[in-house]
Amino acid sequence: MSTTLLERLAGILVDYFGVEAEEVHPDATFAELDLDSLAIVEFALVAEKEFGVPIGEDEVSPQGRVSDALALLDAKGARGDD
Numbered sequence: 432m433s434t435t436l437l438e439r440l441a442g443i444l445v446d447y448f449g450v451e452a453e454e455v456h457p458d459a460t461f462a463e464l465d466l467d468s469l470a471i472v473e474f475a476l477v478a479e480k481e482f483g484v485p486i487g488e489d490e491v492s493p494q495g496r497v498s499d500a501l502a503l504l505d506a507k508g509a510r511g512d513d
Contacts, residue, residue: 435511436501439481447477457498467493482509 441455450464461471471493475486478500484507491500 436504436509437497437511439511440478440497440500440504443474443477443481448474455497457496457501459497460493461491461495461497461500462493464497478504482507484509 437455437457441450441452444450444455444464444466445452448464448466448470450466454464461474466474471491472488475488475491479486482504484504486503486507490503
């Protein structure tokens with residue numbers, strides 16, 4: 432079964448940060464998902480490990496959207512499937 436990049440990212444937000452799955456959509460900001468600056472740093476570390484690409488602290492922010500994170504991951508070569 433193929434897993435999309437959005438599904439994998441949503442999995443991180445749900446499993447590690449307690450976000451409700453239905454709240455995760457491309458237009459949602461991390462602030463709307465209740466991720467503050469400290470949680471964003473943790474999110475970057477978890478996503479870096481999950482996707483195998485470096486993510487700098489300054490590349491994601493609470494004001495950033497899920498779609499921004501998806502574009503960043505895609506630009507760095509992350510893929511949906513493992």
